Amino acid sequence: MDIAIVGAGIAGLSAALALRKQGFSPRVFERRRMPAAGGAGVTLWPNASFVLEQLGVLQDIQAVGGRPLAMRRYDAAGNALGGLDIELLDRTMGYPTVTVLRRDLQDVLLAHARRMGIAVEFGHQVMAIDLDAQGKAVARFETGTRICPEVLIGADGRMASVTRQFVAGDNTPRYQGFVNWIGVAQGSGALVDDVSIQDYWGTGQRFGAVAVRPDLVYWAAAQACPLNEGAGRADDRAQVEHRFAQWPEPVSRIIRATSEQAIRRIAVHDLEPLHTWSRANVLLIGDAAHAPLPTSGQGACQALEDAWHLARCLAGAGNEPTEAFEVFTRTRAPKTARLSEQGRGFARALFATDAETCRLRDARVSACDPARDVQVLAAGWAQGLPMAGGMLNTPLTEDGRDSVYRLRG
Template sequence: MEIGILGGGIAGLSVALALHKQGYSPRIYERRAVPATMGAGVTLWPNASFVLGELGLLQDIEAIGGRPLTMRRQDAAGNALGGLDIGLLDRTMGYPTYTVLRRHLQEVLLDHAARAGIPVEFGRRAVAIELDAHGRAVAHFENGTSICPDLLIGADGRMESVARKFVAGDNRPIYQGFVNWIGVAQGPHALVDDISIQDFWGAGERFGCVAIRPDLVYWAAAQARPLNEATPTAGMHKKEVENLFAQWPEPVSNIIRATPENAIRLIAVHDLEPLHTWSRANVLLVGDAAHAPLPTSGQGACQALEDAWHLARCLDGASGGLEEIFQAFATIRGPKTTRLAEQGRFFARELFATDPETCRIRNERAKASDPVRDVQVLAAGWGQGLPMPGGADSTSAKEGGFSNLYRIE
């Protein structure tokens, strides 16, 4: 079976690697002229590490990633709001958590694709998909070429997905009321005291920083604001974010100062409405093209990796045609990813509340959270559908797999 994949990001590359392990020969078409360097970093929670282990990548990830054992929450004045025992979560789920720069994860995926002989064609921007006379999808590229594989996988992201437009008829992202400045800080000396995740909550503002090493930290600073104010003056990102968080507890200011101006990027944060179907004809959506949660879910990259693992098994186990495969895949993946997207929105609404009383109640609830129960709920929700500890279809999983926790990806 000829398989074409639109998109060479985390979803497209991991799907290609998973399918290659099952004996298929996929080909990737990436719109960018060079490998993507967008984004700061990602936290690969135990469910992602399970998939990376299945793909044979975990040793490479260990070499480039940090191993956080705790997540600490504080308010904007430095008062403790509880946290998460990541070490306990890892032991409960049976796999480690890693923090990595997104570009380093991309390099590992590309390296393994090259080793496997998976072709990755850059500069192939898809502009449209249409059905031919036999009802099979044809993808047309900006350079005038076209492809008509037996299976066309849309892994082309959340913002301009040609595959999603073909499947759903619409792919308009939805602005969720806040912006993120993202950056990577690296200094000659330690920027943080330990390898941990630190999350600071204000009123309509948030700062999260994730250590890979004490001297290498990626971060996201966020503020609630209307969309028409989501694009500040060019070249002013660092000054704006420095001023906004100047009075917040350390290491916030230290991390911002250690970040070059050209390494800071502003994102108006969007997500997508959950779809009722992820396929049309011989086209199937995966990753952000299918389900694009907010960063407050902490699961964007993790769920892209899960898509890869599940799709390979659906293809391997199907006795019928693509319709059967697509239905099996959507039945497995739809409920979990929809729940994660909904929870991400709910958390964002609470996290970026500006009313002082609402923020006080939110903070008190976080402080009162049971840390052991939090781990159990996360393990059940994130492990659901995977053959790993905590992955049973439990009550906690059905509740959403979350507690009073807010994460940055």
């Protein structure tokens, strides 16, 4: 079966690896002229590590990543608001949580793809997808190249996905009311006390710091604001330092240890869930299909789950890929839609600008039962996978949908 993948991000490369392990020979086309080096970091929760082990890359990712054992939550004055026992979560689900820089994750995936003989071609921007006389999709690249594979996998992201436009007729990302400044801090000594996730909540603001090592921390500083407020300004670090100057350490220390070039401002968007993920011989995966907010904690993790399920569906499809598309969509759509909605709900609470609302939010999370929260997360994140902590094809309880823990990933 001739399979082409548009996009060499986490979704595209992991899908290529999963398909290769099932005996397929996919080709990957990426619009960038070189491997992506942007972004900050990714928290790979145990459901992602399950997939990475299946792909044969987990050990290499652990070698460049960190192993957090706790997530600690604070208010903007430094008062503790509880947290998450990641070590217990990992034991419950049977796989480790790994924190890793996005560029290092991409490098590992790309190195394994090349080692397995997968063709990854950079500098191939898809300009349009049309149907030929037989009703098959033909992708036209900026280079003039045209391809008409039996299966075309769209993994070209959330903001300008040509494949999503072809499948759904719409690709309008929705701004969700807050911006993230993301960065990677590198210190000559320790920036934090241990390898953990530290999450600070304010009124309409948040600062999250994720350690890969004590001297290497990726972070996101978030602010509720109108879409165009502060856009186009070149002094991102000065903006962040000013907005978070009164927050407790290690916030200021981490910002100071980040070069101006390593900070990027992102107006955070997501996409409405789709009713269908395929058209003709084109199937969407990753952010092209479902683009949750970072507050879902599961963006990269769900892209990896897509890869694992897709390869299994196509391997069992024989010469009828469209049937595999239907099975894949039925399998993946409910879970990803639920996680996207959870991410939106958490963002609404997190970026509330009313002080009393935030006080009540903080009191609620402080009163949570940490052991129960681990069980709720494990059940939700393991759903649909043959791993401990969850029940296959069993919907979450109402408590699961309302869990306060919606962490970045």
